[in-house]
Amino acid sequence: MTKKLGIIGGLGPMATAYFMRRIIELTDAATDQENIEMIIYNCPSIPDRTGYILGTSEESPLPKITELAHNLEHANVDYIAMPCITAHYFHDQLADSVFIPVSNGIKEAAQYIYERGITKVGIMATDGTASMHLFDSVFKDYDIKCLYPDEAGQKQVMSLIYDDVKAGKPVDMDKFFQVKSQLLEAGADIIILGCTELSIVKRDNEVGPKVLDIVDVLAADCVKKCAKARPECDNLITEV
Structure with a gap:
């Protein structure tokens, strides 16, 4: 039985869409029902992560990110992923704010x-x-x-x-x-x-x-945590 995945997305929107695609591609599913159920918050209004970290913006993205994590928790997801690596600056604070495991890409x-x-x-x-x-x-x-x-x-x-x-x-x-x-x-x-x-x-x-x-690493982790992974999950480095 697959688990439910929650995604804090929109950082940016195109990357979030691609992340969902990679999860589907890396899942060993023969039917629709064997794929991972996902709840995705595509929230591009989250303040810029780089600007805040570098001090050029005073608006922290953490409150909105944490709010979305709590929403996912209330939706009973089993695992949370955030396909924005810069936002991993806040990973520990985010993980401490919920009882659900948060993937660390x-x-x-x-x-x-x-x-x-x-x-x-x-x-x-x-x-x-x-x-x-x-x-x-x-x-x-x-x-x-x-x-x-x-x-x-x-x-x-x-x-x-x-x-x-x-x-x-x-x-x-x-x-x-x-x-x-x-x-x-x-x-x-x-x-x-x-x-x-x-x-x-x-x-x-x-x-x-x-x-x-x-993104491939993060997607493979989510698949392994929530469903059955394809062999490609162990061959993510591009070759000639």
Whole structure:
């Protein structure tokens, strides 16, 4: 019997829709009834996470995120996921506010990478995620080193996220491959797409080998917790 999944979404909307799609694709279901029941709050009005973390906005997203979690709790979901990695900055506070387990995509990614013997990763993520070292704070416990783009490269990552995906415009893949090459040349074994907007880049474009999408990790975790997983859940890193 499948469990009920609650999703705090809208951060952003397209990434939330893709997250739901990946959950369905990774679920080993032969009938409609074997798929996961989901309650999704697509709430794009949640204040910008990066702006608050960096101090350019005084409006915290946490109260609205917590309100949605409580709504999901009252709807009797068994597991909660939040397909926004920058918002994982608030994960512990959110998890403490409800009695239902809340998926931690960063911790799941660390476990996935550790099990495959990878020790050095390149991170493509928002300024907020990078500046607060959200990945480093977890990955250090697994002896995994995180590498980040230089200042110019980080600006290209933010442009991909905000100027292209969030703005609904075509993605400039030259920017993507410049950053990817920089991180691989710096010694990264794989590249982590550490922002759900970058998952849309991978959805619509060929990103090449050695890429791990954080949305895939989060979706696989939800499937394993709530239903029966397909074998693809154990093969999430792109190959040649």
